[in-house]
Amino acid sequence: MMMRSTVLLLLALLIQFPLYAQDTLRVMVYNLLFYGQNNTFCNRDCKDAQLRQILAEERLDLFAVNEISNAGSQSGVHSNALLANVLNQGGTSRWERAPLVTGTNHPILNALYYNSDKLGHLRFETADRNFPRLDLHKLYYKSADLATTGDTIFLYVGVFHQKAGDTQSDRQQRGRDMQTFIDLMNRWGRIDNLMLMGDFNCTSSEDLGYAPLLVWNNSEGQLRDPINRPGQWNDNPGFADIHTQSTRTINEADQGIAGGMDDRLDHILCSVSIMEKRRKLQYIPNTYRAVGQDGTFFNRSVLEGGHPLRNALYRMSDHLPVALHLAVDARPGVGRRGIAGELPARLWPNPVSGEAVQVETQGATGAVGWRVIDLLGRELASGEFSGLLGRVPVGPLEPGAYALELTDGAGRRGFLRFVRQ
Secondary structure: OHHHHHHHHHHHHHHHOOOOEOEEEEEEEEEEEEEOOOOOOOOHHHHHHHHHHHHOOOOOOEEEEEEEEOOHHHOOHHHHHHHHHHHOOOOOOOEEEOOOOOOOOOOEEEEEEEEOOOEEEEEEEEOOOOOOOEEEEEEEEOOOOHHHHOOOOEEEEEEEEOOOOOOHHHHHHHHHHHHHHHHHHHHHOOOOOEEEEEEOOOOEOOOOOOHHHHOOOOOOOOEEOOOOOOOEOOOOHHHOOOOOEOOOOOOOOOOOOOOOEOEOOEEEEEEHHHHOOOOOEEEOOOOOEEOOOOOOOEOOOHHHOOOOOHHHHHHHOOEOOEEEEEEEOEOOOOOOOOOEEOOOEEEEOOOEOOOEEEEEEOOOOOOEEEEEEOOOOOEEEEEEEOOOEEEEEOOOOOOEEEEEEEEOOOOOEEEEEEEEO
């Protein structure tokens, strides 16, 4: 059974994704429901506690949010509080916030946070400064050879929070806003690796705030729904597994919407370039999900579902967050971790032409056993090292692709890929 599971994992690691796709970007978008505004149900301190719990297992690299309080002269105060009190906790300082819209009296803003160990920020613009609902960012991936080659992968991120409502006037306004955003993208010129994410406030895929994106005339930036689920989402049990609002059936004292879970308002759309991996980024199939959604509480509260975070999701917002993962086709180096296993680790150099690779684990218990395995699942070499840092000899290996299996004293396993030149 162990051999069979190892071979299956190797196939996932070495065949399904490219050999150099040794990193993963974990992405989430979340409408935080007036984060920073005082209320008697769940104030900012309460929201911080819920959000820390919700994000604990996600290991995110990119986090987009809607409804951060602007609070007039306190612009940036609440978005910085989320950075300090939620993301940069537990001794880490890797999270940074992208620029915010300034000079606006709009009561709520979008915000974008990113793992600065992996990503850097280059450019930001909002489609309409007076009503900053639609923002566009350009980021870059910090590949291992960036300093020497100057070559990198660019990622464009649109953060959306469109006008709510289902009247004809509301839909027409979303259509006008969408055209303004499309005009902004056209001004930026070539856009390929693109994700648009947020609260679209559209009850169907025919809405004027959604449909134009899927026919936007850009050969690589044209957008797709990663799970391809078009239709009339509102109050339709056929979409119960991807509905994102509302987590509640009663009105709480935080301006959230009641009515139960019956709308797909929150989305992450990916460009053709990402879906087809034309520019070194690829959506990983079956990773798109509404967090906490199991499809069992249609028109009911999230509290009636079985998710262990249901209480935190209920208190945090009337929306559920949406998440997905991207595979990065980039050569790994120091600071880059394997994409699979329970034991976080990294190795370098990669590709390797010398006699050994260096391996560093994080939080390993006891001695760490290692095995070098080929594409057929055969063990070619094995050994162990003590401590967090070890040396694995690879000199006798023929040129090709291999996996390194690590197992610590607690039985946790990790897998890393490398190429022998």
